[in-house]
Amino acid sequence: xxxxxxxxxxxxxxxxxxxxxxxxxxxxxxxxxxxxxxxxxxxxxxxxxxxxxxxxxxxxxxxxxxxxxxxxxxxxxxxxxxxxxxxxxxxxxxxxxxxxxxxxxxxxxxxxxxxxxxxxxxxxxxxxxxxxxxxxxxxxxxxxxxxxxxxxxxxxxxxxxxxxxxxxxxxxxxxxxxxxxxxxxxxxxxxxxxxxxxxxxxxxxxxxxxxxxxxxxxxxxxxxxxxxxxxxxxxxxxxxxxxxxxxxxxxxxxxxxxxxxxxxxxxxxxxxxxxxxxxxxxxxxxxxxxxxx
Amino acid sequence: xxxxxxxxxxxxxxxxxxxxxxxxxxxxxxxxxxxxxxxxxxxxxxxxxxxxxxxxxxxxxxxxxxxxxxxxxxxxxxxxxxxxxxxxxxxxxxxxxxxxxxxxxxxxxxxxxxxxxxxxxxxxxxxxxxxxxxxxxxxxxxxxxxxxxxxxxxxxxxxxxxxxxxxxxxxxxxxxxxxxxxxxxxxxxxxxxxxxxxxxxxxxxxxxxxxxxxxxxxxxxxxxxxxxxxxxxxxxxxxxxxxxxxxxxxxxxxxxxxxxxxxxxxxxxxxxxxxxxxxxxxxxxxxxxxxxxxxxxxxxxxxxxxxxxxxxxxxxxxxxxxxxxxxxxxxxxxxxxxxxxxxxxxxxxxxxxxxxxxxxxxxxxx
Amino acid sequence: xxxxxxxxxxxxxxxxxxxxxxxxxxxxxxxxxxxxxxxxxxxxxxxxxxxxxxxxxxxxxxxxxxxxxxxxxxxxxxxxxxxxxxxxxxxxxxxxxxxxxxxxxxxxxxxxxxxxxxxxxxxxxxxxxxxxxxxxxxxxxxxxxxxxxxxxxxxxxxxxxxxxxxxxxxxxxxxxxxxxxxxxxxxxxxxxxxxxxxxxxxxxxxxxxxxxxxxxxxxxxxxxxxxxxxxxxxxxxxxxxxxxxxxxxxxxxxxxxxxxxxxxxxxxxxxxxxxxxxxxxxxxxxxxxxxxxxxxxxxxxxxxxxxxxxxxxxxxxxxxxxxxxxxxxxxxxxx
Numbered sequence: 001x002x003x004x005x006x007x008x009x010x011x012x013x014x015x016x017x018x019x020x021x022x023x024x025x026x027x028x029x030x031x032x033x034x035x036x037x038x039x040x041x042x043x044x045x046x047x048x049x050x051x052x053x054x055x056x057x058x059x060x061x062x063x064x065x066x067x068x069x070x071x072x073x074x075x076x077x078x079x080x081x082x083x084x085x086x087x088x089x090x091x092x093x094x095x096x097x098x099x100x101x102x103x104x105x106x107x108x109x110x111x112x113x114x115x116x117x118x119x120x121x122x123x124x125x126x127x128x129x130x131x132x133x134x135x136x137x138x139x140x141x142x143x144x145x146x147x148x149x150x151x152x153x154x155x156x157x158x159x160x161x162x163x164x165x166x167x168x169x170x171x172x173x174x175x176x177x178x179x180x181x182x183x184x185x186x187x188x189x190x191x192x193x194x195x196x197x198x199x200x201x202x203x204x205x206x207x208x209x210x211x212x213x214x215x216x217x218x219x220x221x222x223x224x225x226x227x228x229x230x231x232x233x234x235x236x237x238x239x240x241x242x243x244x245x246x247x248x249x250x251x252x253x254x255x256x257x258x259x260x261x262x263x264x265x266x267x268x269x270x271x272x273x274x275x276x277x278x279x280x281x282x283x284x285x286x287x288x289x290x291x292x293x
Numbered sequence: 294x295x296x297x298x299x300x301x302x303x304x305x306x307x308x309x310x311x312x313x314x315x316x317x318x319x320x321x322x323x324x325x326x327x328x329x330x331x332x333x334x335x336x337x338x339x340x341x342x343x344x345x346x347x348x349x350x351x352x353x354x355x356x357x358x359x360x361x362x363x364x365x366x367x368x369x370x371x372x373x374x375x376x377x378x379x380x381x382x383x384x385x386x387x388x389x390x391x392x393x394x395x396x397x398x399x400x401x402x403x404x405x406x407x408x409x410x411x412x413x414x415x416x417x418x419x420x421x422x423x424x425x426x427x428x429x430x431x432x433x434x435x436x437x438x439x440x441x442x443x444x445x446x447x448x449x450x451x452x453x454x455x456x457x458x459x460x461x462x463x464x465x466x467x468x469x470x471x472x473x474x475x476x477x478x479x480x481x482x483x484x485x486x487x488x489x490x491x492x493x494x495x496x497x498x499x500x501x502x503x504x505x506x507x508x509x510x511x512x513x514x515x516x517x518x519x520x521x522x523x524x525x526x527x528x529x530x531x532x533x534x535x536x537x538x539x540x541x542x543x544x545x546x547x548x549x550x551x552x553x554x555x556x557x558x559x560x561x562x563x564x565x566x567x568x569x570x571x572x573x574x575x576x577x578x579x580x581x582x583x584x585x586x587x588x589x590x591x592x593x594x595x596x597x598x599x600x601x602x603x604x605x606x607x608x609x610x611x612x613x614x615x616x617x618x619x620x621x622x623x624x625x626x627x628x629x630x631x632x633x634x635x636x637x638x639x640x641x642x643x644x645x646x647x648x649x650x651x652x653x654x655x656x657x658x659x
Numbered sequence: 660x661x662x663x664x665x666x667x668x669x670x671x672x673x674x675x676x677x678x679x680x681x682x683x684x685x686x687x688x689x690x691x692x693x694x695x696x697x698x699x700x701x702x703x704x705x706x707x708x709x710x711x712x713x714x715x716x717x718x719x720x721x722x723x724x725x726x727x728x729x730x731x732x733x734x735x736x737x738x739x740x741x742x743x744x745x746x747x748x749x750x751x752x753x754x755x756x757x758x759x760x761x762x763x764x765x766x767x768x769x770x771x772x773x774x775x776x777x778x779x780x781x782x783x784x785x786x787x788x789x790x791x792x793x794x795x796x797x798x799x800x801x802x803x804x805x806x807x808x809x810x811x812x813x814x815x816x817x818x819x820x821x822x823x824x825x826x827x828x829x830x831x832x833x834x835x836x837x838x839x840x841x842x843x844x845x846x847x848x849x850x851x852x853x854x855x856x857x858x859x860x861x862x863x864x865x866x867x868x869x870x871x872x873x874x875x876x877x878x879x880x881x882x883x884x885x886x887x888x889x890x891x892x893x894x895x896x897x898x899x900x901x902x903x904x905x906x907x908x909x910x911x912x913x914x915x916x917x918x919x920x921x922x923x924x925x926x927x928x929x930x931x932x933x934x935x936x937x938x939x940x941x942x943x944x945x946x947x948x949x950x951x952x953x954x955x956x957x958x959x960x961x962x963x964x965x966x967x968x969x970x971x972x973x974x975x976x977x978x979x980x981x982x983x984x985x986x987x988x989x990x991x992x993x994x
Contacts, residue, residue: 019878026880030770033762037854038779040847041786044797067346099693107687108694116694118975119701125901125971126704126964127908128791129936133943133960134707157700164697188679190686218790221910221940228944245792249911252796255514255535260800267793278788282781371945440831460831467919468945469731498732505833505931506919508941519799520834521808 045271052268055261065231071258075266077233081148081241085227086216088152088237089159094209096156097163104164105171106193117168123161131157132225140226148234148241151227155219159212166211170204171197207281214277217270220245244270328654330360330605337364337372337385338471339510341589343530344407344626345385348617352609357656360605368509370469370497376401376592382602384592387471388497389572403568403590404640406613408561408627410552411476411585412539414517414532415524417442417457424540425450425549428483428584431542434524435463436486437503442522450549457522463504464516464525469497472510475587476526479575526585529557530625544584545576552583557627560586564629566636588629595643603646604654610641611653704964712958715951723958729922731947736955738935738962740922744838745934745963748913749906751842752849757899759846760853765883767854768861780858787851795915798844803916806843807835811929826926836918839928841937844916845906853902856978860894861887863985894981900974907967910936935963 059074066073104117135154140146174197182192198205220243223229228240229250244266251263330353342364349362367375369386376384377398390403413426430446433439439446443456466473478495481488492500507513507525514531517523529552532539541549550556560582563574568590576584591610597603613621614637618628629637644651715736716723726737767780811832819828832839864887872882888895918931919941933941939956946952 015876019876022878022880026878026883027770030762030766033759034766034771034779037759037763037766037850038782038786041789041851042782044789044794044847045786047797047801048793096693096696099690100697103690103694107690113694116697118972120697121975122968122971123697123701125904125908125967125974127910127936127960127967129908129910129939130704130708130960130964133711133939133957134704136943137707137711137957157704160700161697164694188676188683190682191679193686214788218788218792220790220792221936224940225943245790245911248792248796249915252792252799252915253508253515254511255518255531255537256511257535263796267796270790271793274788274790275785278785279781282784367945370947374947374949462831462834467941496732500730500921503831505836516834516836519804520836521804523834 048264048267048271051261051264052266055265056268060262060265064233073262075242075244075247075262077230078242078244078247078266079269080233080235081227081230082217082243082245084235084237084241085148085151085155085223085243086213088148089155089216090209090213092152092156093159093163093212097160097212098167098205100160100164101167101171102193102198104168106189106197108168117165120161120164124165126158126161128158128219129221129225131155132222135222136225143238145238146226146228146240147238148227149237151223151241151243152237154222154226155216158219158222159216162212162215163208166208167201167205170208171201173204174200203284203287207284210277210281210284214274214281217243217277218245218274220249224249327656328357328604328608330357330608330656331601332359332361332363333382333602333605333609335362335364335372335383335385335591336367336375336381337383337592338369338387338589339366340369340387340409340411340470340472340475340528340587341385341407341626342366342510343528343534343624344409344621347620347624348613349609351617351620352612356612357605357608360609362609366509368468369471369474373398373592376594379594382593383606385589386592387587387589388474389568389570389590390592391570398594400595402593402595402640402643404593404610404614404637405564405568405588405629405633406591406610407617407621408557408574408586408588408629410529410557410583411472411479411526411587412529412532412552413524413542414514414527414537414539416517416519416521416537417459418521419457420454421538423451423454424538425543426540427543428479432480432484432487434461435465435480435501435504436484437463450543459522462520462523463501464507464513464520464523465501465504466498466510466513466526467506467508470509471497471589472526472528473497473499475573475575476585478573479585482576529553533625542584544582545578546580548581550581550583552585554622554625554627556581556583557586558630559583561588561627561630562632564588564633566633593644595645597644597646597651600646600651603644603651607641607644607651607653608657611638612657614638614641616657701968705961708957708961708964712954712961714954715958716954718951719955723955724962727922727924731950731952734950734952736951737922738955738959740924741933741935741938741959742962743924744917744932744938745907745936745966747928747932748838748842748845748917748934749903751839751928752845752906753899753903755843755846756850756853756902760850760857760898760902761888761895763850763854764857764861765887767858769879769883769887780855783851783858784855787855789848791848791909791911792915794844794848794912798840798912798916802844803835803840805835806840807832811835811837811839815929827928830927830929832929833918833931836916836931837929838917838932841913841917841932841934842928844912845909848909848912849902849906852905853898856898856901857891857895860891860898860978860981863894863982864890865985865988890985891981893977893984897974897977897981900970900977904967904971904974907970908936908963910940913937914940935959 059072061074062076063074064077104113131154135150139150139153178196178200179192182196223243223246229246230240230242234241248263248266251259345364349364353360353362369388372384372386373394375381427450433446440460441458442461443458448456474497477499481495487493505516507516510527510531513525513527514535514537517525518535518537541551544550559579560574560577562579563577574586593606621628642650724738727739728735728737767776771779814828819825868886869882872886913934914937917933917937919933920931923930923932939960943956946956
């Protein structure tokens with residue numbers, strides 16, 4: 001409300017000043033709410049950094065856990081295990097998700113496509129423990145073994161809808177002109193998709209994969225029921241494998257104080273990795289959008 | 294010439310050496326090489342886990358270098374389930390086998406190994422040691438009848454201590470636990486209310502009236518050490534290694550006895566054979582005995598199906614019983630009384646392979 | 660839109676190129692199969708859980724859903740306490756998170772200075788990426804002690820004395836491991852999601868509507884509460900239901916702070932309990948297969964999946980309807 005050149009009646013003046021006060025109060029309330037909402041979250045990140053920084057050392061990354069009572073151990077098997085399991089999960093979910101996304105964006109007009117799209121959105125909310133139970137029943141029981149492979153499958157159940165849905169959005173953003181130009185040049189549809197559309201969407205797709213990786217690294221419940229965890233470095237997909245999330249979970253619940261310190265350090269690592277991935281993904285999206293313009 | 298002769302000699306010596314090595318690598322019958330043991334898988338109680346960890350590691354490193362023993366501390370209930378299903382080579386439980394367990398796993402032996410104490414571990418700021426608890430107070434707390442730390446009943450025996458007016462948070466086991474079995478057996482002995490309540494009584498898992506759950510001994514220890522004004526039951530080793538305070542308990546003779554290797558050993562004198570579902574050394578009247586002591590059992594089948602595994606098991610158990618006392622003590626567990634050795638040897642003698650008894654090898658009898 | 664889609668559907672003009680047509684047919688088949696995989700996944704989940712849980716459901720029948728007992732040693736299992744635990748923790752989370760999330764998203768869209776709008780939005784979104792186990796670790800060693808020694812006794816002394824409402828905050832907070840703490844941690848976890856989707860919804864409210872209201876002399880408060888929020892109502896509800904969906908399925912952080920208790924249903928939020936996901940996470944690996952324990956846990960997983968996916972479907976429908984409404988009104992306004 002800028003200053004008016006007209007003369008105001010008392011009522012209008014009163015209303016105006018009341019309006020100004022109301023605006024100020026409301027704005028202040030929104031500021032307070034905004035800060036209040038972000039405060040606990042910022043506090044958590046700060047706390048994890050503070051508690052976790054001290055434990056990080058070269059041993060932390062290169063040694064396996066020490067026996068109870070001895071110090072100097074690390075959690076190298078958790079890093080390797082997380083990389084193994086999430087790596088396999090990406091291998092499983094990216095092709096499947098990408099193909100589904102291609103269908104939805106390039107062929108997706110009918111009722112079937114709408115239903116698939118809707119279901120993949122709904123599946124985004126699959127409880128993570130359910131993925132663990134399903135793969136336990138299908139794989140762990142059949143093979144009589146907990147394994148990194150089963151863990152990767154459980155993560156795939158969660159990551160596939162993410163990749164399918166997010167990739168569809170990315171592929172849709174590829175300008176229609178590119179497709180039309182390729183068709184005008186006589187390319188068959190499959191070539192258009194493979195040679196024109198997908199390469200154009202590469203940065204957005206990488207973005208999607210990064211987000212899916214961030215999600216997969218942070219999950220504990222699915223791997224708890226399928227990969228079980230281990231004290232030793234394991235590169236065999238058929239054996240129980242440890243992950244960063246499992247190690248934090250196990251150590252957080254133990255009474256051993258030195259293990260709590262390690263848990264904070266692992267939490268810090270996990271947080272850093274996940275946040276770096278998310279930030280990179282955002283940066284790529286923003287850059288992609290800028291380039292598209 | 295000279296060269297060819299040397300070569301022949303060399304070949305001859307090498308051949309002899311190889312034959313000699315081949316002969317001595319046979320593990321059955323070679324009298325100049327000791328049995329090295331094979332890897333074993335076991336699962337069961339968390340109660341003796343610190344002791345077993347030390348015992349198994351020493352056995353592996355110093356006695357039989359092939360016997361890498363993988364023990365998973367999953368709780369007594371899960372241990373009994375696994376050995377019944379034969380998914381492991383041996384089980385471990387603090388609770389003796391029930392009749393139904395015996396029926397489900399015919400030929401399963403339960404062999405006591407060490408003695409330990411179930412302690413009342415607590416976290417009350419300002420009272421690091423010296424809390425004295427009577428059976429009435431303990432059962433009152435876990436029945437959720439005594440709710441505050443400065444309750445008159447607790448004050449009565451702890452007149453010198455400054456008890457705060459805070460609510461007691463009790464911690465119990467969530468999983469099927471031998472430690473719970475021992476503790477609830479004790480509660481059933483000292484409290485008729487506990488014994489007669491159908492939801493309670495003596496069992497590996499009961500419906501606790503209140504309090505927090507912890508998963509396994511370690512989980513209970515974690516809850517106690519992180520929650521102020523809490524109290525729970527854990528094995529002594531867990532309280533010691535995590536610097537958690539524990540209480541002295543009033544014995545049947547009226548003294549307050551603190552858990553220790555000595556007080557547990559005194560209680561161990563009560564151990565009788567044969568082992569049955571009601572075997573226990575609780576509320577021992579022996580002098581200086583800690584009232585909530587217990588032995589813990591290794592579960593192995595009489596009829597072994599793998600000769601090397603059977604031999605390793607026999608050697609392991611024999612070694613623990615006869616030579617493992619000092620190692621167990623380092624973890625604050627007590628060895629069994631000398632009177633128990635003969636019945637235990639008789640139990641070990643029942644372990645057979647193909648009908649023939651497996652005798653402990655030279656590696657452990659020497 | 661439909662015009663360009665038709666263009667994309669145009670087949671290759673070189674009719675004779677068999678390889679091209681084969682490629683097209685093959686591609687379409689392959690991607691269609693991959694897409695149907697999504698359907699297959701949903702069916703797989705439901706079928707696997709139904710067969711796994713069948714043993715328990717068969718044994719207990721419909722009573723499984725209403726029975727309040729969970730006694731593994733007697734082979735008695737009932738789902739009611741855990742459905743209760745799941746719903747109550749999610750309800751607490753919603754009650755706490757929705758107003759704050761709405762406030763945060765309104766802050767970002769209405770009041771926040773343009774230069775920091777982007778970073779604040781980015782911060783809020785990235786916080787949704789914090790793994791559950793990290794929340795759980797922080798929950799056990801920071802939140803639970805504070806709740807148990809400070810906030811909850813305070814609530815017990817104040818609101819706890821109010822008749823009626825006080826029953827919620829009655830009893831021994833058990834050191835902070837209880838349903839209330841779990842609800843609060845859930846609220847913190849679902850806040851970023853609700854705020855992020857709400858922000859998107861709010862940013863699509865047509866400027867003309869708001870500017871018109873301002874022109875009529877309305878205060879910011881009146882515009883927000885009288886125009887913006889009512890207009891975006893469906894989408895905002897959708898955002899909250901999305902948050903609810905996440906709260907229902909949240910496993911690890913809840914399991915680490917909720918305390919655990921066999922078969923509790925009651926008024927007091929200070930009692931420990933369990934939600935379905937936290938019960939499964941803490942009991943599954945050691946549940947016996949011989950009896951009905953594992954099967955009961957799988958049946959619980961089935962119940963959970965049905966509830967979560969139903970709410971997720973509802974949320975998506977609401978958000979879609981809201982988007983369509985807004986696009987339609989925008990088109991009308993532009994015309």
